[in-house]
Amino acid sequence: MHVLITGAAGFVGRALAQRLQQAPAVGGRAVTRLSLLDLALTAPEPVRADPAPEVQAWPCDLADPAAQQALAARLAAAPVDVVFHLASIPGGLAEQQVALARRVNIDATAVLLEAAQAQVQAGGPVPVFVFASSIAVFGALPAAVDDHTPLQPVLSYGMHKVVGELLVADFTRRGAVCGRSLRLPGVLARPPAPTGQLSAFLSDLPRELAAGRPCVCPTSPQARTWASSLPCVLAQLLHAASTPAAAWPAGRALTPPTLHFSLGEMVDAVAQVHGVPAQALVRWAPDARTEALFGRFPPLRTPAAEAAGFVHDGDLPTLLRRALAPA
Template sequence: MHVLITGAAGFLGRALAQRLLPGRRLGDRSVTRLTLLDLALEGQPPDGVRHCEGDMGDADWLRGALNGGPPIDALFHLASIPGGTAEQDYPLSRRVNLEATQTLLEYGQQQVAAGHRAPVFVFASSIAVFGHLPALVDDDTPTRPQMTYGTQKRIGELWVDDFSRRGWVDGRAVRIPGVLARPPARTGQLSAFLSDLIRELAAGRAFTCPTTPGATTWASSLPCVVRQLLHAAMFDVATSGGHRVLTLPTLRFAMADLARVVGRVHGTPAADLVRWAPDERIEALFGRFPPLLTPRAEAAGFRADADLEALVRQALAPG
């Protein structure tokens, strides 16, 4: 089985790649070849792993990387230009979030035209597709993205549905919430403060949070989201009522509750170390999340972290 991951050097991509090394299994099939795509990839690839370093926004390079191996059985498209950066650099976000996604989907079309099976195509979408949120979000909540990133992710979801309808890919688009805890890095993600809060308070360091204590958000641990991505490649679409675009189950919690649980898990006076300095833009984007119902994904076998303590314990776990 040949698996390809875009954005393989990223936070999610690295963790997913470790679960899909040659010899591991994806469902009932053994991975025999793994292709990793990103701007730069660390170290020498082990046997059966191919590193492709280049710019996802360069269509010619991307086509060459896709055509450099055997037919692809499963493709995980994680690469993207995230929220803050997408707002500041629209041309870059268009090339990566739209044009590269289209190139990847059209590879599936070409693979089918050549007589091979359509690849399973797992598209990492985002809860940013919702934009302003109503009092309750469920599977039928309309999408009204308020940022370029969310708009581009919504377009990708529609393409996944359309290419699947045509039989060119076996697509599944999953809307991922915040993933914790990301390592410190300049990723352009406005939600990075959530990971910073956990990391700093766990270490007993003071932290200024750009929300009110009662601000509520949705988030999952990294191990939880990796499990969900793997499941996305394997679940029977019939179990979700034929829906290929799913909002993933996640936890909803207040920032003050997160701080208290970090202190309890890591044995620090976390609640006393937080200074609350609300930024209206950050609060509006990441601190007013209502209750969430995800019956379609749950019927298809997707699961959230067990509770907030489980999320915090896994958020900084090694590996």
């Protein structure tokens, strides 16, 4: 099996690449070739596995016509079986750099889908295409969210993800890919880095408190959010690639189960798991816009994803243990 990961230098992409090197299989099929794509990418360090997949790191910009031609040539020489499309420009940065975000979030998605279509037209396999969508597609949230909640994004990033979902569904209908869009929640805990993500504080808060360092939270303790640990999200992405096509609805998109909790509950759980005076270390400094975007998440019901075998972390202490475990 040949697996391609875009956004392979990012937080989730790097971890997924490492997982597939350590345990090179998807749905019981061996991964023999792993192609890693990102704008800036260095060759990964070898990871012990028997047998180990062949790993190729390919720094490229899929909006560049030369890169598009190179992609077509690569797939002609080694057709891809599974694509994990994780590359994106996140929320805050997408608001600031509109043209760049459109190129990465929309144009690159179309390029990948068209490359898959060309592969099929040349007689190659129909690849499974796992698109990392986002809960940002919901935008303005009702009193509860379920499988029938309308998509009403309030940020360009969320709109881009809606467009991506529609593209994946359309190319699936045309037989170019077997698409699966997974609406991921916040993923904990991201390392400190200037990624442009407005939700970065959700990772900063448990990481800093667990280390015994004071932290300012830009919401009230009553603010409620959805989040999953990185190991949970990796398991969900791999499960998305291996579930039967019939498990996916006509729109080819599912919202996986995730935990729903308040930031105050998160602080209490950090104190419980790590034995630190977290409540004394946090200073609450609510910002109205931040709380509106990330602190008013209602209960979430995900029966379709649960029927397809997706699971969440289980409870908040488990999420924090997984999220803050050494890499």
